[in-house]
Amino acid sequence: MISTNVPQIGKEEIEAVVKVLKKGVLTHGLGAGPMVKKFETNFAKFVKTEHAIAVNSGTAALHAALLVAGTKPGDEVILPSFTFVATAEMVVMAGAKPVFVDIDPKTYNISPNEIEKAITKKTKAIIPVDLYGLPADMQPIREIADKHGLSIIEDAAQAHGATYKGKPAGALADVACWSFYKSKNMTTGEGGMITTNNDEMAGNMRFIRSHGEKKKYKSLMLGHNYRMPEIEAAIGCVQLQKLPKFLAKRRENAKRLAEKLGKTEHLQLPKEPKGYKHSWYLYTVRLKDTKQKERDMIIEKLRQKGIETGVYYVCPIHLMPYYSKFGKYRLLETEKASKQVFSLPIHPGVTAEQIDFIGETVLHLLR
Numbered sequence: 001m002i003s004t005n006v007p008q009i010g011k012e013e014i015e016a017v018v019k020v021l022k023k024g025v026l027t028h029g030l031g032a033g034p035m036v037k038k039f040e041t042n043f044a045k046f047v048k049t050e051h052a053i054a055v056n057s058g059t060a061a062l063h064a065a066l067l068v069a070g071t072k073p074g075d076e077v078i079l080p081s082f083t084f085v086a087t088a089e090m091v092v093m094a095g096a097k098p099v100f101v102d103i104d105p106k107t108y109n110i111s112p113n114e115i116e117k118a119i120t121k122k123t124k125a126i127i128p129v130d131l132y133g134l135p136a137d138m139q140p141i142r143e144i145a146d147k148h149g150l151s152i153i154e155d156a157a158q159a160h161g162a163t164y165k166g167k168p169a170g171a172l173a174d175v176a177c178w179s180f181y182k183s184k185n186m187t188t189g190e191g192g193m194i195t196t197n198n199d200e201m202a203g204n205m206r207f208i209r210s211h212g213e214k215k216k217y218k219s220l221m222l223g224h225n226y227r228m229p230e231i232e233a234a235i236g237c238v239q240l241q242k243l244p245k246f247l248a249k250r251r252e253n254a255k256r257l258a259e260k261l262g263k264t265e266h267l268q269l270p271k272e273p274k275g276y277k278h279s280w281y282l283y284t285v286r287l288k289d290t291k292q293k294e295r296d297m298i299i300e301k302l303r304q305k306g307i308e309t310g311v312y313y314v315c316p317i318h319l320m321p322y323y324s325k326f327g328k329y330r331l332l333e334t335e336k337a338s339k340q341v342f343s344l345p346i347h348p349g350v351t352a353e354q355i356d357f358i359g360e361t362v363l364h365l366l367r
């Protein structure tokens with residue numbers, strides 16, 4: 001089976017983990033062990049921010065970011081429904097109400113126009129998501145946020161290596177949240193990072209990461225255990241070094257697949273608009289003018305041929321049972337996309353021959 005995403009782990013990661021284990025420093029009381037510090041310094045350099053705070057998941061990163069943005073009960077936070085559930089889940093965890101808005105059907109990212117319409121006196125923050133690795137349209141979102149005095153927390157969980165108007169993803173946000181889950185462009189197994197240029201927010205996120213402590217057993221604020229273990233940070237340092245190579249291979253695979261799939265009119269292929277650099281975390285195509293049943297049939301036939309696909313996301317968050325209590329929504333573009341998209345494997349382990357096989361199989365099934 002050619003899988004959608006597979007962690008790319010080599011002997012360098014194994015050696016780095018063994019080194020940490022032999023040294024015996026597995027974690028640090030405040031989450032700032034030597035490997036974590038090194039990983040933070042290197043990641044901050046990579047995304048060109050002042051601060052990077054390592055945590056133990058992308059979900060934790062979102063929670064800490066929402067808390068330092070001052071999110072509290074009674075507040076509203078605007079976000080897309082077409083994203084992984086953690087984006088909305090952490091809004092609820094912070095005590096606020098998620099307000100879902102529709103996407104731009106060409107990029108699948110949150111529509112700036114729809115954001116503006118959803119703003120109320122209670123709005124506290126906006127969470128644009130860089131879906132599939134394509135940055136959200138951050139310039140108009142920044143302008144809206146500034147006009148209304150809102151914070152932007154960018155969910156960059158899928159965007160390692162992506163750029164927007166020449167700057168790394170996250171550059172126009174107040175805080176950006178990253179994930180190193182096993183499927184991501186770079187992984188630590190589980191793990192996350194928060195990046196920001198705001199000194200005060202960075203300081204507070206470091207406290208929140210470890211029970212609100214600046215010094216052990218003297219909590220200044222409410223926090224959590226969001227510390228990243230040293231083993232994970234060691235893996236992260238190696239993966240970050242390898243990331244440019246991973247990204248280049250993803251890009252090469254995406255280009256080769258696009259050349260094949262460009263031969264059919266039935267598919268909407270992923271775009272890389274001018275001024276954007278895609279991270280190619282997911283190569284998501286849309287089966288135009290079809291019902292969900294037909295899309296699902298293609299997926300099943302691809303599985304039978306040994307090609308795994310994923311549907312991100314098959315159930316938009318506003319239609320999930322738990323989230324229906326936050327309001328009745330009709331998000332037409334989101335709902336339509338969820339029935340028509342599927343993602344094909346282009347990760348760095350996929351060979352050129354496999355890309356050709358995937359392309360030809362898809363073309364054959366659409367004939």
Ligand SMILES: Cc1ncc(COP(=O)(O)O)c(C=O)c1O
Pocket residue numbers: 057058059060083084086087129155157158178179180181190191192
């Ligand atoms: C868009 C998005 N947001 C948030 C997350 C949560 O990250 P994690 O799984 O590291 O908690 C993920 C990853 O799974 C994601 O893809």
